[in-house]
Amino acid sequence: AQSVSQHNHHVILSEAASLELGCNYSYGGTVNLFWYVQYPGQHLQLLLKYFSGDPLVKGIKGFEAEFIKSKFSFNLRKPSVQWSDTAEYFCAVNVQWAGNNRKLIWGLGTSLAVNP
Amino acid sequence: GAGVSQSPSNKVTEKGKDVELRCDPISGHTALYWYRQSLGQGLEFLIYFQGNSAPDKSGLPSDRFSAERTGGSVSTLTIQRTQQEDSAVYLCASSLVETYGYTFGSGTRLTVV
Numbered sequence: 200a201q202s203v204s205q206h207n208h209h210v211i212l213s214e215a216a217s218l219e220l221g222c223n224y225s226y227g228g229t230v231n232l233f234w235y236v237q238y239p240g241q242h243l244q245l246l247l248k249y250f251s252g253d254p255l256v257k258g259i260k261g262f263e264a265e266f267i268k269s270k271f272s273f274n275l276r277k278p279s280v281q282w283s284d285t286a287e288y289f290c291a292v293n294v295q296w297a298g299n300n301r302k303l304i305w306g307l308g309t310s311l312a313v314n315p
Numbered sequence: 316g317a318g319v320s321q322s323p324s325n326k327v328t329e330k331g332k333d334v335e336l337r338c339d340p341i342s343g344h345t346a347l348y349w350y351r352q353s354l355g356q357g358l359e360f361l362i363y364f365q366g367n368s369a370p371d372k373s374g375l376p377s378d379r380f381s382a383e384r385t386g387g388s389v390s391t392l393t394i395q396r397t398q399q400e401d402s403a404v405y406l407c408a409s410s411l412v413e414t415y416g417y418t419f420g421s422g423t424r425l426t427v428v
Binding site: 248 | 358360418
C-alpha cells in the first residue's frame, strides 16, 4: 500500500540552526511531491512542490527540498531556522492509479519548535 | 472567492446528532478534497470530487459519512449519528488541477460531546 513516512515527529532547534526533515514514500509509479506547513492556529499552506525537472526545489521562506528518486525521499531543508518557522510540517505524495484517478497521501507530520 | 471557505468554523454537537459541514472551493477549481485531522493522527483522506462525481470515496470511515457536491462548486460533508471518535478538524481543499497543489480551507473543528 502507498504510504508516506516522516521520521521526525518532534524537532526542537535553536534559532540559526540548520533544519532537515525526512520524508520517504512507498510507491513505484509517477509521483508529485509536496511539503505543506501549518502555523499555529492557521490553515495548511503549500511550502513547495516537485513535479519534474530539477530535483532540487526551492520554496517560500528559504525552504528547499530535494527529490532523490532512488531513495524514494523528498527531504525538506532550511539552512538557518527562525522562531517564526515554529509549525507543523506535512509531506504529501500525489499518486495516480486506474487511469486518471489521483490521491494525495500524507505523512503524519513533524512538529518543529524553534527556540529564540 | 479568494480562498477556500468552510463553515461553520466550530461545531459542538451531542452524540447521536447529525451534522453538516460545508465547503466553498475557489471558483473554477474542479477538484475538491475532504480530509480529517485528528490529534496525533495526521491527515486522513476522506473523499475526492472531480466536478460533481466522486471517483474515490475510499476514505469515508463508515456509512454514517456521506458527501455531495453540486454545480461543481459547493460541497457538503454529512455525518449522521455522530460519535465521539468523529471529533476532529475537517479540512476541505480544492485544486484547479491535481498536480498544481491544493489550497486548504481553515477547517471545521467538530467536537462531539
